[in-house]
Amino acid sequence: MDFNTYLLIWVCIFGLCMGSFYNVVILRSLSGESIVFPPSKCPKCNHKLYPWHNIPVLSYIFLRGRCYFCKEKISIQYPIIELLTMFMFGYSFFVFGSSYKTCFVIFWLSCLLIMTMTDIKEKLVDCNIAIILAISGIIYSWLSLGLSGVLYSVLGLIAGAVIMELFARLGFLIAGNRAMGEADTYVAGALGAIFGVKSIVFVLCLSLFASMLFILPIFLYNKYKENDKLTCISFILFTLSLVTFYTLFQNVWMLVCVGISGLFLIYGTMRGIRTAKRKNYLPYVPALAIAAVYYIFLLH
Numbered sequence: 001m002d003f004n005t006y007l008l009i010w011v012c013i014f015g016l017c018m019g020s021f022y023n024v025v026i027l028r029s030l031s032g033e034s035i036v037f038p039p040s041k042c043p044k045c046n047h048k049l050y051p052w053h054n055i056p057v058l059s060y061i062f063l064r065g066r067c068y069f070c071k072e073k074i075s076i077q078y079p080i081i082e083l084l085t086m087f088m089f090g091y092s093f094f095v096f097g098s099s100y101k102t103c104f105v106i107f108w109l110s111c112l113l114i115m116t117m118t119d120i121k122e123k124l125v126d127c128n129i130a131i132i133l134a135i136s137g138i139i140y141s142w143l144s145l146g147l148s149g150v151l152y153s154v155l156g157l158i159a160g161a162v163i164m165e166l167f168a169r170l171g172f173l174i175a176g177n178r179a180m181g182e183a184d185t186y187v188a189g190a191l192g193a194i195f196g197v198k199s200i201v202f203v204l205c206l207s208l209f210a211s212m213l214f215i216l217p218i219f220l221y222n223k224y225k226e227n228d229k230l231t232c233i234s235f236i237l238f239t240l241s242l243v244t245f246y247t248l249f250q251n252v253w254m255l256v257c258v259g260i261s262g263l264f265l266i267y268g269t270m271r272g273i274r275t276a277k278r279k280n281y282l283p284y285v286p287a288l289a290i291a292a293v294y295y296i297f298l299l300h
């Protein structure tokens with residue numbers, strides 16, 4: 001086995017262990033507990049766990065996804081985060097090799113993963129993580145480009161934060177409240193510090209596309225739960241008539257169907273935005289994270 005493969009295996013094992021740690025960070029950054037103390041315990045029965053209950057992925061398999069003491073189901077989130085972190089570490093090493101860049105990329109991905117998970121689960125993001133992310137971005141630019149790198153990085157930080165803040169405040173015009181949370185401004189600023197002023201606008205545009213991936217499913221699911229039949233039916237009719245128009249009948253009646261169902265859909269959407277409460281905020285950190293990952297691995 002050559003040295004790099006050997007190293008890759010150790011990076012993956014290290015990733016698994018760090019994933020296990022991130023699970024704790026995600027859980028405790030939501031509850032405000034200390035990360036180091038107390039030792040891990042079952043959230044249901046509060047029983048202290050044995051060391052062999054904390055082996056990444058393997059413990060979950062041996063315990064068949066249940067607590068050893070009270071048999072309460074353990075969330076599938078734990079092994080998924082562990083495997084995802086392992087993949088993140090391994091892939092970063094595979095792409096960037098043994099360089100300081102790999103360390104930075106691994107650190108950035110870790111911060112983004114933790115913030116994404118807390119944003120999805122509780123719509124809460126620890127802004128301190130975003131601040132650390134921004135500082136690491138400035139240090140990275142300094143190491144790779146010198147003082148001009150620091151300038152690009154700081155300008156990027158300002159640009160990212162200002163653009164995202166303006167974007168969030170557009171919500172006041174449409175719905176009377178912020179379109180996104182304050183944490184998104186911090187994260188966008190941090191990404192600006194990492195990618196620099198020349199790239200941050202592009203990364204933010206990418207995040208807009210990424211957010212479309214979950215806006216529509218979440219929106220429809222909420223409408224379905226709120227029992228808003230009109231919006232759901234108009235969406236289905238709109239999609240059906242649009243597809244029919246493009247594939248089967250390109251006549252004026254089909255176009256009328258597209259128009260009417262489209263109007264109802266716009267009406268439902270506008271009403272949905274207006275009546276939405278703070279809880280209905282769309283988590284935007286996942287979109288920023290997807291854009292950052294795409295940029296780091298495919299364009300950098």
Ligand SMILES: [Zn+2]
Nearest residue numbers: 042045067070
């Ligand atoms: Zn238990």
